[in-house]
Amino acid sequence: MNNEYKDIKVIGFDADDTLWVNETYFRDAELEFANLLARYETANKIDQELFKMEMKNLPIYGYGVKGFVLSMVEMALELSNYEVSNSTINAILNIGKDMLNKPVELLEGVEKTLKTLSVDYKLILVTKGDLLDQERKLEKSGLTDYFHHIEVLSDKQEANYSKLLNHLDIKPSEFLMIGNSLKSDILPLVNIKAKAIHIPFHTTWLHEQVNDDETKSKTYKTVHSLLDVIQVLN
Amino acid sequence: MNNEYKDIKVIGFDADDTLWVNETYFRDAELEFANLLARYETANKIDQELFKMEMKNLPIYGYGVKGFVLSMVEMALELSNYEVSNSTINAILNIGKDMLNKPVELLEGVEKTLKTLSVDYKLILVTKGDLLDQERKLEKSGLTDYFHHIEVLSDKQEANYSKLLNHLDIKPSEFLMIGNSLKSDILPLVNIKAKAIHIPFHTTWLHEQVNDDETKSKTYKTVHSLLDVIQVLN
Numbered sequence: 227m228n229n230e231y232k233d234i235k236v237i238g239f240d241a242d243d244t245l246w247v248n249e250t251y252f253r254d255a256e257l258e259f260a261n262l263l264a265r266y267e268t269a270n271k272i273d274q275e276l277f278k279m280e281m282k283n284l285p286i287y288g289y290g291v292k293g294f295v296l297s298m299v300e301m302a303l304e305l306s307n308y309e310v311s312n313s314t315i316n317a318i319l320n321i322g323k324d325m326l327n328k329p330v331e332l333l334e335g336v337e338k339t340l341k342t343l344s345v346d347y348k349l350i351l352v353t354k355g356d357l358l359d360q361e362r363k364l365e366k367s368g369l370t371d372y373f374h375h376i377e378v379l380s381d382k383q384e385a386n387y388s389k390l391l392n393h394l395d396i397k398p399s400e401f402l403m404i405g406n407s408l409k410s411d412i413l414p415l416v417n418i419k420a421k422a423i424h425i426p427f428h429t430t431w432l433h434e435q436v437n438d439d440e441t442k443s444k445t446y447k448t449v450h451s452l453l454d455v456i457q458v459l460n
Numbered sequence: 461m462n463n464e465y466k467d468i469k470v471i472g473f474d475a476d477d478t479l480w481v482n483e484t485y486f487r488d489a490e491l492e493f494a495n496l497l498a499r500y501e502t503a504n505k506i507d508q509e510l511f512k513m514e515m516k517n518l519p520i521y522g523y524g525v526k527g528f529v530l531s532m533v534e535m536a537l538e539l540s541n542y543e544v545s546n547s548t549i550n551a552i553l554n555i556g557k558d559m560l561n562k563p564v565e566l567l568e569g570v571e572k573t574l575k576t577l578s579v580d581y582k583l584i585l586v587t588k589g590d591l592l593d594q595e596r597k598l599e600k601s602g603l604t605d606y607f608h609h610i611e612v613l614s615d616k617q618e619a620n621y622s623k624l625l626n627h628l629d630i631k632p633s634e635f636l637m638i639g640n641s642l643k644s645d646i647l648p649l650v651n652i653k654a655k656a657i658h659i660p661f662h663t664t665w666l667h668e669q670v671n672d673d674e675t676k677s678k679t680y681k682t683v684h685s686l687l688d689v690i691q692v693l694n
Binding site for chain 1: 520521522526527529530533534537540542543544545546547549550553556557560561590591592593595608609612613614623626627
């Protein structure tokens, strides 16, 4: 076994865009939303304003589809100068319900990787989405048995991960996190001296983007498919 | 120490209406909602229809304020025959934000009880609300240090508790749950052979109500204040 990872006992997997497609559905929803409000503003402007609204509401609503839908409703009222139709509001509610009912589309190599790693490690799912939504996706994915349990964090910052390690009763050097977001799945772990492996996804939410300065001099590995993780750990 | 509780290692506390006031705020919100829609229906009818809407949406939205607000918006569209004003929709969004920003009002004896019990037991917060909302309330409450961590369950049924015990690595006989809801905090625990202490709160959501048949022949203790728990365990 590679020396760098010899102490690892628990592996945390991000869920959305690491095990299954997610961000793509948010992008589709934003397009639909912009279409619904096309008579009031350009798609570009609607996109920008919706992002601002989400950021404004993030401290109170947190992450996940329900807060996203509430922000879309609020945005529709504002953008239309309180003239948006009830049927448009209803269409926005339905965008949210459709997102929550989407089938789960697994990314490449997920099942094989989890099957292999679950022999030697305790695997947990670590997400900041909505618990019910993530449990539902995990169930639909057929991957439930590979995971010891789901950890939902209200945010993925250093303090949240430190609490998690405390709760798991392990040292930072015994924890490896795998995920697609440098900001949420990688950098906070590196900063608390845990291990992290980055698997980029083709689409990244603006809120999750980091600049080069933030990754400079940080030690983590990047691979291009979850399958590569098996080799990295061997 | 009382024989019945001699094996207890971990005590789980329900949060809403066990440690702090919650249901009262939902009742207030429902009143406000009925006032907003008073031109369309009687308060009684609005109440009944909103409850039905919440039950219809529960499998997709789960518990917590955000799903409640989305159900109120949907209900307003339906009840008004798609004629409700944008300012009413906005007022509904604000009901939700106000609920999420409410100060935390502790129930009697909470701090003293937690302080005493935290000496001999590992205490955890076990809730089915929204994680961010519950973390925020815990922080506002000043009780954070008494709890090992927060467990958010997507529902509080037997299977959810069994998973929790598994995750905590303890036997049912080593777990005591304390809460105000017979349906969510007491009966599922009794059924999986864990311990439970019931502390009724003056207001119970219709969805949490149980009939006498369900409690008949179930063994659990009822006390009238959290302070009584200290004596029960001594």
